[in-house]
C-alpha cells in the first residue's frame with residue numbers, strides 16, 4: 001500500500017540525515033514519514049550543548065507534519081549510516097504511538113541497503129494513547 005513510496009521516503013530520510021546536527025554523538029539520523037494525505041515530511045536529529053535537550057530525527061519529522069496541520073501518518077522510515085540498523089528510542093516510540101495506527105509500519109534502513117520493519121504495536125505494546133484520556 002505504501003510500497004510505492006519506499007524510494008522517495010528513503011531518499012527524503014537520507015537528505016534529512018545529511019543535515020543532522022550531531023556534533024556531540026556524531027551519530028547522524030534522518031527520518032521521513034508519509035502522512036495520511038500522502039505528503040512526505042522529514043527530520044534529522046538536533047543535538048545541543050546541553051545534551052539532554054537533544055531531539056531525535058523521528059520526533060522532528062513528526063513535528064514537521066504537525067506544523068503543516070497534519071496529524072495522521074501511514075509509515076515512517078529511519079535512515080542511518082550505521083552497519084547495525086537503528087530502531088526508534090523509547091521517547092520516539094511514545095510519540096509515534098500518538099499519531100500512527102498500531103499496525104502502521106516503521107522501517108529502519110541504512111546506506112548498505114539493509115532494511116528492517118516493525119509495527120508500531122511491536123515497538124510499543126500496550127501503549128498509553130489518547131484513548132485513555134477519552135480522546
Ligand SMILES: O=c1ccn([C@H]2C[C@H](O)[C@@H](CO)O2)c(=O)[nH]1
Nearest residue numbers: 025027029045056057087088089
Ligand atoms: O532512533 C534514533 C536513535 C538516536 N537518535 C539520535 C539522538 C542523538 O542525537 C543521537 C545518539 O543517541 O542519535 C535519533 O535521532 N534516532
Ligand SMILES: [Zn+2]
Nearest residue numbers: 056088089092
Ligand atoms: Zn528518539
